[in-house]
Amino acid sequence: MSRENLEAFRALVWTDADRLQLLREATERTAFVDRLIELGSAAGYMFDAADIEAVMHENHLSWIQRWA
Amino acid sequence: MNLDPANLIEYLPMRFTLRDGVPEVQWCYVGSDRLTEPFFDHSIEGRLQSPFNAFFQPRTSVDTLAEFARCYGMSEPAGFVFHLSRCGSTLITQMLGSLPQNVVLSEPSPVDSILRARLRDPQVTENQQAQWLRSMIGALGHSRRPEECRVFLKLDCWHVIFLPLLRKAFPNVPFVFLYRDPVEIMVSHMHRRGAQMLPGIFQPELYGIRTQDAISMTAEEYCARVLAVICQAGLDHQRDDPMLLLNYRQLPAVVWEDLAAYFQIENSPAEVEQMRGAARYDAKQPSVEFATDSARKRSSATPEIIKECVERLEPLYRQLEAARIGVAR
Numbered sequence: 379m380s381r382e383n384l385e386a387f388r389a390l391v392w393t394d395a396d397r398l399q400l401l402r403e404a405t406e407r408t409a410f411v412d413r414l415i416e417l418g419s420a421a422g423y424m425f426d427a428a429d430i431e432a433v434m435h436e437n438h439l440s441w442i443q444r445w446a
Numbered sequence: 447m448n449l450d451p452a453n454l455i456e457y458l459p460m461r462f463t464l465r466d467g468v469p470e471v472q473w474c475y476v477g478s479d480r481l482t483e484p485f486f487d488h489s490i491e492g493r494l495q496s497p498f499n500a501f502f503q504p505r506t507s508v509d510t511l512a513e514f515a516r517c518y519g520m521s522e523p524a525g526f527v528f529h530l531s532r533c534g535s536t537l538i539t540q541m542l543g544s545l546p547q548n549v550v551l552s553e554p555s556p557v558d559s560i561l562r563a564r565l566r567d568p569q570v571t572e573n574q575q576a577q578w579l580r581s582m583i584g585a586l587g588h589s590r591r592p593e594e595c596r597v598f599l600k601l602d603c604w605h606v607i608f609l610p611l612l613r614k615a616f617p618n619v620p621f622v623f624l625y626r627d628p629v630e631i632m633v634s635h636m637h638r639r640g641a642q643m644l645p646g647i648f649q650p651e652l653y654g655i656r657t658q659d660a661i662s663m664t665a666e667e668y669c670a671r672v673l674a675v676i677c678q679a680g681l682d683h684q685r686d687d688p689m690l691l692l693n694y695r696q697l698p699a700v701v702w703e704d705l706a707a708y709f710q711i712e713n714s715p716a717e718v719e720q721m722r723g724a725a726r727y728d729a730k731q732p733s734v735e736f737a738t739d740s741a742r743k744r745s746s747a748t749p750e751i752i753k754e755c756v757e758r759l760e761p762l763y764r765q766l767e768a769a770r771i772g773v774a775r
Binding site for chain 1: 449450453460461463472475487490491494496497498500501502503504555558559641647648
């Protein structure tokens with residue numbers, strides 16, 4: 379369920395320039411994850427660091443497989 | 447995800463995929479940064495190091511891409527650079543990119559994904575590919591800084607095979623084809639082969655070579671056959687739709703002379719000086735000064751390289767040279 383919450387929050391954030399800016403400012407990975415969890419929680423979307431790391435991992439795989 | 451293209455103004459398309467036949471585009475946040483790395487994918491890779499980009503890679507439909515290109519893309523690229531690999535094409539892009547008004551796209555992988563889409567999905571039509579190419583190149587070249595007003599695209603070497611499709615998509619864009627003495631190219635690939643020369647990584651069928659045949663060939667033979675296919679595709683296209691042919695030996699001055707004229711660019715003396723300055727450095731390692739290596743490459747050619755070049759590549763090279771200097775054979 380927390381993965382669905384994360385996806386829903388990611389979709390919501392797209393239209394919110396302020397929250398996007400706050401997240402872009404977190405240039406260190408742990409700080410980014412903490413801030414994302416904090417912003418999600420404040421908006422009622424519960425997810426954890428493992429969910430975020432899983433998305434990052436999938437994105438990374440997708441990128442390195444671009445020539446396949 | 448259906449995003450308003452206005453939300454993507456600081457993003458660039460970084461990936462094109464077909465998911466069950468449905469095209470999808472992934473985007474990467476770049477802000478207003480100029481992409482100065484020798485290759486587009488290196489630029490993206492650098493930005494993917496930020497946790498924001500590692501996490502947020504919006505995916506949109508190809509319709510959103512088209513809408514984005516329509517709203518924000520440049521109307522028409524100023525020129526395309528095709529090449530035979532290891533022949534100075536990156537030097538050309540680094541020289542063009544040294545001028546702030548030029549946006550230079552160097553071998554962006556989303557363009558390759560579209561060009562090779564029919565190999566993955568035979569249902570894809572040429573008309574679709576042409577439309578996707580226009581959208582993708584338009585979006586990749588969108589002006590993110592006020593001074594940017596021209597877009598150049600350097601393609602991967604195997605994209606010469608797709609010249610007719612690219613011409614269909616861009617009927618009026620000037621094309622140039624850069625090549626080099628094949629012995630020097632072969633020596634470079636035998637030192638460190640490009641991915642396009644590795645049949646286990648890059649499908650040999652693209653070059654009309656069966657995988658089972660490819661794996662029984664020597665590295666020299668496979669490399670020479672691939673280069674021959676690319677040369678032949680360039681020559682075939684040249685007959686009906688002449689491109690500006692450039693030999694590596696003409697670099698760097700040909701960039702501010704013949705190439706600029708062909709692309710209809712007028713450069714001020716200061717801009718020529720700027721490009722001359724960029725040519726002083728190794729295009730792929732800009733912190734290192736450039737030193738010509740033709741003589742060293744030729745002297746290190748093995749008998750196998752010489753044999754393959756004589757058999758498969760020298761005749762094509764001579765035809766390219768004849769076409770370049772305007773002698774019909």
